[in-house]
Amino acid sequence: MKTSINAQNLRKTYGDLVAVDDVSFQVLPGECFGILGPNGAGKTSIIHMIYGVSPRTGGSLQIFELDADQHLRAIKARLGVCQQDNSLDPDLTVRQNLEVFARYFSIPQAIARERAEKLLKFMALDHRQDSLAIDLSGGMMRRLIIARALINEPELLILDEPTTGLDPQSRHQVWERLEELRASGLSILLTTHYMDEASRLCDRVVIMDHGCILVTGEPAALIKEHIGHDIIEAEAPSAGLREYIRERQWRHEDLGHRLIVYVEEGKDMFHEISKLCTKEGCLMRMATLEDVFLKLTGRDLRE
C-alpha cells in the first residue's frame, strides 16, 4: 500500500520530557488525516519532525516513501506547510508574498505569477493583492498562508491548527477551501483541537495525549465505539436521578454539578430521565467527537 507518510515508533524527547512517545501512523494518498490532542499532546512536535526542523530521537519516518533523513530537500519540495504562527513577510504585498516564496522552490517567475493569480482568486484575496500583508485581517492572513503553502503545488499539505484564533466566518471559509482541496485529491495532515473542524474535514483522526496515540479511526466510528449515538446531559442532578441511573447501569460520567449519560438510542431514556429533573436542566443531543475527546483525554485543564 502506498503511503504519503509512514511513521513508525516516532519518538521525541527533550531531556526528561517525552514529547512524542513511540507514535506510529500512516497517512494515505488523497486522505485528510487529523492529529487531535490538547495543548502539549505532541502534535506540533510530530509536524516539526515531518518537515525536518526537529531531529527525531527515535523511530523511522518515510514521506512519499522516501527516507526523511536522506531525502529531506526533495521531500520539502513536495510539501506545503502552514505553521501555527503567522510567518508572512509584513513588508511585502500579498502577491509578492507568494512570488517571493515561489523562488525558494525554484519556480520560474512567469509560472509563479500565474499560480499566484490563481491561488489569490481561489482564496478570495485577489481584490487585496496589492495590499501589504501586515494590513490584512487575521482571516485573510491565514488564507494567504495557505495560498503560499500551495504555491509549489504540493502533494501533501500540512496544517498546524489552521483556524485557531479565527472568527466563525473566517473558519468556515477556510474549511470550504480545504474541502475543495481535499476533493481535488490533495493529501492533508492537520492538527487541531477543534473537534468540529476534525469531524468536518478529516477522513481519519488520531487522538493524542501526553505524546501517545489513544485511538485511531474515522470520526463517526470513534463516536459510535466510545460514546454511542446520543448524549443526555442533566444539570444539577438530584440524588434520585443518580440512584436511578446507577440501578440501570447506564454508562455515564458524573461531574458533580452535571451528569452525562452515554446512550445508544436516547429518546425513551430521555423521556424517563427528564421526569426526574427540571425541564430546563435536561437536554439530549447527538454525540460528537468532542465527547470522545473529553472522555479519553479527561477534563483537567492543560496549562
Place this chain on the structure above:
Amino acid sequence: MKAPYDLSLLCWRVWQRNVTVYRKNWKVVFIPPLLEPLLYLLAFGVGFSTLVGKFQYQGSEMPYLRFIAPALIAINIMQNAFFETTYASFVRMYYQKTFDALMATPLTLEEIITGEIVWGATKSVIATAIMLAVVSLFGLIDYPSGLLLIPLSFLGGLAFGAIGMYFTGIVKTIELFNLPVFLFITPMFLFSGTFFPVEHLPRWAEWLAAILPLTHLVKICRALGWGQYDLSLLWEGAYFVVFFLIFFPLAIAKMRKRLMK
C-alpha cells in the same frame, strides 16, 4: 549527522528576498549612508579640525579630514553588516518568523544563514558605494585604488556579518545586543585608529587594538583610499578571511541550536 554543510546556490534566494524588501523601502534605507558621512565631515571638518590644527601621521602632514575619511568608510562597513545580521536578522527570525517559513521550503539552515550573512555584506557594499561618492566629492579619496574599497567592503561585511549572526544565535532578547554593541562595536569605533592613530594609545591598549578587526579594516581603507598600498595588505585581507572562517561555522552551529527544535 550527515555531511557537515548542506549548502547550495539556493542561498541566493534568501539574499534575493532581502533585496526585494530593501527595494521596497529604499527611499528610507538610502538616507543614513548618504547623510552620515556629511554629518561626520561637518562635525570633524568644521568643528574639530580647528582644535587639531596641523595633523601629523606617520611623519607626514595632512588635513585631519583626509585622515578620518577612510576610517569613516571602515566604520560604515562594520556597522552595516553587523547591524543587519544582528538587529535586522533577529527581527526576521524572532518577530516575523521568516526563518521558520524558510525552513519548510527546500532551503537548508545553512543556506538561510549564508544568505543572511551575504546580504549583510551586500548592505556594506551599498553603503560604501554611497559614502564613497559623498566623500569623494570633497576630494578625500585617491583613485583608482579607492575603487578597491568596494570589493573590500564585501569581504569586511562577510566577517562582521558572520560575527553578528553568531550573536543572533546566542542572545535571548533583542535588548541583549546592547552587550556586543557596547563591549565590541563602540570600543572599536573609538579606539581602532579611527579618529586618532593607535600609536597614541598606551602599549597594552595598542596591542588590544591590534587584535580587533576594525583596526585592520581601517588600515586597509587608508592604504587604498590614499593610494599607498603594497603586498603587506594581503596579510590584512587574510585576517578577514580567517575571521570569517572562524565565525561562519560558529554562527551556523549557534543558529542550528536555536532553530532546530
